[in-house]
Amino acid sequence: MKNSERYSKIINWFQKNMTFAQSELHYKNPYELLVAVILSAQCTDIRVNMVTPGFFKKYPTSKLLAKANSEDVFQLIRSISYPNSKTRHITAMAQMLENDFGGTVPENVNDLQKLPGVGIKTANVVASIVYGKPVIAVDTHVFRVAHRTGLADELDKTPEKVGKRLEKNIPEKLRAISHHWLILHGRYVCTARSPHCCDCGISKYCKYFENSLKK
Ligand code: SF4
Incomplete structure (x- = not known):
């Protein structure tokens, strides 16, 4: 799958299935x-x-x-x-x-x-x-999900490089929410130790899943 197609499919899936995504930290200002x-x-x-x-x-x-x-x-x-x-x-x-x-x-x-x-x-x-700045913060969840899915390149070894890659490929107006999509997906589905690929809505577009089928 071409990278541009992977981005487009994954973004579309999140837009349809995770319309509401925000920080889980509690704050008032x-x-x-x-x-x-x-x-x-x-x-x-x-x-x-x-x-x-x-x-x-x-x-x-x-x-x-x-x-x-x-x-x-x-x-x-x-x-x-x-x-x-x-x-x-x-x-x-x-x-x-x-x-x-x-x-x-x-x-x-x-x-x-x-x-x-x-x-x-x-x-x-x-x-x-x-x-509402169009920047994507890369924490451990975003870093992991970006690499597993193939949204990040294997050479993107640092959070900064992953952030730049995501920002280059994700439209400005979707960057803020993309950060939450990837964090929540990493926290609850694409977990660090054992990703729940069978329950994952983006498995069809995921490089890790694609490779696991070839083994
Ligand atoms: S298919 Fe598996 S590895 Fe790929 S994003 Fe989903 S949970 Fe993560």
């Missing part, structure tokens, strides 16, 4: 999303969602978080992975947000990446969800 995404690195959304209600009750704004005591922040997020470094990151992020950006989460991906704890993936997630 850009600040809360930014904190939640930083906390979700190497951690499940479910665990983050258990912690953030109490956290945002105590720190509802970046202004309050910027002045927070590190030990208090640590105690609130201690059940999340890497609580020490995340305590440092979110507190420093809030301070920079207040000092350099007037308390407003920036919409530019480069500005977002200046914030402590914010790499390209977090920046793309926030820019795409909050500001």
Whole structure:
């Protein structure tokens, strides 16, 4: 199957079968999303969602978080992975947000990446969800699904390269939702250890499935 056909079939399938796809993190505003995404690195959304209600009750704004005591922040997020470094990151992020950006989460991906704890993936997630920027954040699920299906090339060894490949082939207006399609598909169907190919709606267009039939 030609790559352009694979893209078109897979996108069509998701458009028809996953009309509603969004982040599973709970948040009420850009600040809360930014904190939640930083906390979700190497951690499940479910665990983050258990912690953030109490956290945002105590720190509802970046202004309050910027002045927070590190030990208090640590105690609130201690059940999340890497609580020490995340305590440092979110507190420093809030301070920079207040000092350099007037308390407003920036919409530019480069500005977002200046914030402590914010790499390209977090920046793309926030820019795409909050500001509708046509960028695709590549996390472990997106990376895996893109490679298995054949949407990514074997030479796309880094998340950045996979992101560029996806952005080149997916129309701008569908990029934001594509990120959620691929994450949800990777989380619930094309799982890391044993993909559920028999229950997968895109198996007909998937390179991994195609190759498995030849064995
Ligand atoms: S057919 Fe299997 S490997 Fe391919 S996308 Fe579906 S679950 Fe993943």
